Amino acid sequence: MDFLPDEIQQYLNKHTSEPHELLKDLERETYAKILIPRMIAGHYQGRLLSMISKMIKPKQVLEVGTYTGYSALCFAEGLLDNGYVHTIDVNEELEPFVSKFISKSENKEKIKRYIGKASDIIPTLNEAWDIVFLDADKINYLNYYKLVFDAVKPGGYILADNVLWSGKVIDENEISNDADTKALNEFNKFIQEDNRVENVLLSVRDGIMIVRKL
Ligand SMILES: C[S@@+](CC[C@H](N)C(=O)[O-])C[C@H]1O[C@@H](n2cnc3c(N)ncnc32)[C@H](O)[C@@H]1O
DSSP states (O other): OOOSOHHHHHHHHHTSOOOOHHHHHHHHHHHHHSSSGGGSOHHHHHHHHHHHHHHHOOSEEEEEOOTTSHHHHHHHTTOOTTOEEEEEESOGGGHHHHHHHHTTSTTGGGEEEEESOHHHHGGGOOOOEEEEEEOSOGGGHHHHHHHHGGGEEEEEEEEEEOTTGGGGGGOHHHHHHOHHHHHHHHHHHHHHHOTTEEEEEEOSTTOEEEEEEO
16 A cells, blocks of 8 residues: 555655666566565565665564565665575465575575464574564564564664555554454554654555664
C-alpha cells in the first residue's frame, strides 16, 4: 500500500539511486514468476534499507521473512567485511529461486539462509544483532520482538515493515475484526510504551517502525 499519490512516488523513485542490475532482475522475475510479488521491498524501500545498513555498518543482521531475497541483498550492501545477514523464511518452495539470485551476488558468502518457522529458528541463533528486520507474519511481530530483544546489542535497531497495514491500524472496526490489524496495532502500542527503546514510525510505503535499543 502506498499512501502517496502515484506522481509523488514516481518522483521519489526518479530521485533515488538505481539498484544493482541483479536487484532489478530479481524484482522483474519476482513479478513474473512468484505469488504475491507486491511483498517484495523493491527499488525505493530497498534503497532505504541499503542506506540504513550502510549508515549502521552492521556485523550481524537478522531478517525475518526472506521471500525472494531482495531485502536481504539490500542489507548485505552495508555489512562490515566480516558481517552476515541471517535470513529466515518458512516457504521452502522459494528456495531454488532465492538461491539462483543470491549465488550471483558478490555478497553470497555473507548471506546465511534458514528455512522454517521463525519462532523455531530465532532461539537457535547465537548472535548479537545490530539490525533485526521484521517482515514476516504480522500476527507474530510482538512475539518476534520479545524473542530477539535480549540479543539486540545496546544501540542496535529493530525495523518492522507494514506497521500501518494499509491504514487499517487507525480503523477501530478493522482492529476489532481483523487479527493482523489487531496484532500490528498492539505491536505499535507496545513499542511506544517500551521504555527500553526509542522509536520513530516512518510513513514510507506501508509504514516502517524503527526502534533503537537504549
Ligand atoms: C513480506 S514477505 C518478505 C519480503 C522480503 N523481506 C522483501 O522485502 O523482499 C514475507 C515472508 O515471510 C514469510 N513468512 C510468513 N510466516 C513466516 C513464519 N512464521 N516464519 C518465517 N517466515 C514466514 C513468507 O513465506 C514470506 O516469504
